[in-house]
Amino acid sequence: MASAEAVSDIAIETRQVNLWYGTFQALFDVDLQIPRGRITSMIGPSGCGKTTFLRSVNRINERLGYVRTTGSIEVLGYDIYAPDVELVQVRKRIGMVFQRPNPLPLSIRDNVVFGYRVHSGRRKIPQTELDELVESALRQVLLWDTVKDRLDRQATELSLEEQQKLCIARLLPVKPAVLLMDEPCSALDPKGTEAVEELIWQLRGDYTILIVTHNMAQARRASEECIFMLLGKVVEHAPTDEIFVTPRNQETADYIEGRYG
Amino acid sequence: MFEASDLNERNRRVERLWRLLFLVMTVLLIVPVVVILSVLIHKGGPVLSIDFLFTEPVQGMTAGGIFPALVGTVWLVTVALLASVPIGVAAALYLSEYAPDNWLTRAINLAIINLAGVPSIVHALFGVGAFVLFFRFGTSILAASLTLAIMTLPVVIVATRESLQAVPQAFREACWNMGATRWQTIRRVVLPNSISGILTGVILEVSRTAGETAPIMFTGAAFFLPFLPQSVYDQTMAMSLHLFVISTQVPGVPEALPFGVALVLISMVLAMNAISIAFRMHLRSKKKW
Structure with a gap:
């Protein structure tokens, strides 16, 4: 990354983003400057375009095929819709956490390093390096002490709260700049919600976090900036x-x- | 207050009637299987022996064993699998993991379903035209196995595609969002979680292939050939055709002999199915989601 951008305080900057699903326009002239290293929440009634916006920041919307986007979205100063952009790099630098925890049917350890392996090509990764990555990522998501003795157990055996933390942990080894979270707590019970919110709060500073939520109390508790959207x-x-x-x-x-609402 | 009304009584009688009807139908379904198996065991059991399995037929196929036919069936099935499994699994992977949902994909899916409905004798004639004559394989194991392979391809594709589709979409989403390519997703997540279903499909296909007669009778299976095949370009005897021949084409065959052959053939098929079921249960028990 060029040093000029590295000092900028803006992580995501959009200009005149319009988005259509077929003939239906879901976003209208979205201009946003989302600060680096902070937690920004997006609120608004169902169908207001907040999830659509989130999904266009790592370009998963495109997979639907009938989506058309105009305008520009710059992440850390780079236009992610530029023609020479490699989608794999976009997904690597911009991680996404879903509403429903979706750990892979692998061991806890393999889940954490899955992305790292995918981005390491054929290189044989030394075991010590993997162990360090696993420990550091799980420590960052406050899960290390709970699971350190059962790293080889299936990730799907964990509780939903632990699964969601694991889904955040597996993004970290590839050193993302931005974490997108689409209602990350809505499948969790109140205690799990509290734990995951606490975790998200701890991650600010190191990562730029953009979190979509239906829960206004959550936006209020767990974000520093807030964006309210209505009808796109x-x-x-x-x-x-x-x-x-x-x-x-x-x-x-x-x-x-x-x-x- | 809570005693049964006339209507309740009537409903209960109707209920019993339907239940009985469905039960009778189910029993009727099982009867032929039981009858076939017991007749085969009763009439064919006495001729079974190690010698029967491992010697060739003698005296114009009215005596002796079935060794060349047994070996021939193994050859035919193995070569057919070598052709159909890679093609079928690759096609299913494309259709399930890569193909966009458009008219072409739908047309291909329709074609596969229709291919499964083509009568086996039609496959046989296609095999003669394509493999025996056009590709000049002659009547050989190769031609017969390729015919079998084409016939069983739809089964492999459908079974594979179903096991791939059974892997939850959320796993793929998770992989793609970490920047994994389609192939990385397939290799690391989709295949490891669908391999049990795919193998089950393959084993079921084996049992089906082993019993087919029509597709091989013009393309590579011989009437009587008391030698073991040396390569895929040789003709061979096969269990299914041998059974047909000694039951209908050869005079003076002792009654027990065809039953013995049929018993061996059906045991092979049932054993395959049993392995397939056991295998599926074993792999399922390890799966957790």
């Missing part, structure tokens, strides 16, 4: 403290107060 447009983008206390826009205020 960005209505308001402000520090979380401000947007929840003194929203500038009436629609934001109405949504936050629960008048529609």
Whole structure:
């Protein structure tokens, strides 16, 4: 990465992003500057385009085939829709966590280093290197102490909360810059939600985190900036403290107060 | 207050009637299988012996064993598998993991279903035209096995595709989102989790292939050939055709002989199916999601 971008405080910058599913337009002129190393939440009623936006930041939307995107999305100063961009590199640098934890049917250890192996080609990775990666990633997601004695057990045996932490852990060994999270706690119970939120909070600083949520309390607790979207447009983008206390826009205020949702 | 009304009584009688009807149908289904097996064991059992399995037929096939036919069937099935499994599995991988959902893919799927419905005698004639004559393989194991392979390809493709589709889509999503390519996803996640189903399909195909008669009778199976084949360009005897021949074409065959051959053939098939089921159960028990 060029050093000029490395000092920039903006991790994701979009200009005039419009997106269509077939003939249906899902995003309208989205202009956003998402700060580096912080947690930004996206809220808004169902169908407002927040998940669509999230999915266009690592270009998985395209897999549907009938999606058309215009405008530009720059991540760390690089246009990820430029013609010479390699999708594999995009997915490597921009990790994604899903609503439903989806660990692979492999051991805990193999799950953590799966992405690392995929990006290492044919190189034989020394066992010590793998062990270090596994420990460091699991420590970062606060899972090491719970699973260190059963790293060879199937990941699918873990609780949902642990599975979701593992899904975050497996992104870390390839050193992503951005973590996208699509309602990462909505399949978890309150205790699991709290634990995962706590984890996300700890990861800020090292990673730029963009988190879509239906849960306004969660946005308020676990994010530093907040974006409110409605019908495919960005209505308001402000520090979380401000947007929840003194929203500038009436629609934001109405949504936050629960008048529609 | 809670005693049965007339309507309840009537419903209960109707219920019993239907239940009985379905039970009778199920029993009727099992009867032929049991009858076939017991007749075969009763009439064919006495001729079975180690010698029967390992000697060739003598006296115009009215006595002796079935060794050349047994070996021939193993040859035919093995060569057929060597052709159909790689092609079938590759095709299923393409259709399941790569092919876009468009008219071409749907047309291919339709073709596969139709291929499965082509009568075996038609495959036989195709085999004669294509492999025996056009490719000049002559009547040989190669021609007969390729005919069998074409006939069983739809089975392999469908069985493989179904086992691939049984792997949850979430696993693929997870891989793709970490930047894994389709092939990396297939090799590391999809195949390891579908291999049990694929192998089961293959074993079932073996049992089906072993019993086929029509596709091999014009393409490579011989009426009587008391030598073992030396290469895929030789003709060979086969269990299924041998059974047909001694049952209908040769005078003076003792009654027990065809039953003995049939018993060996059906035992081979059942053993294959049993292995397939045991294998599937074993691999399933290790799977957790």
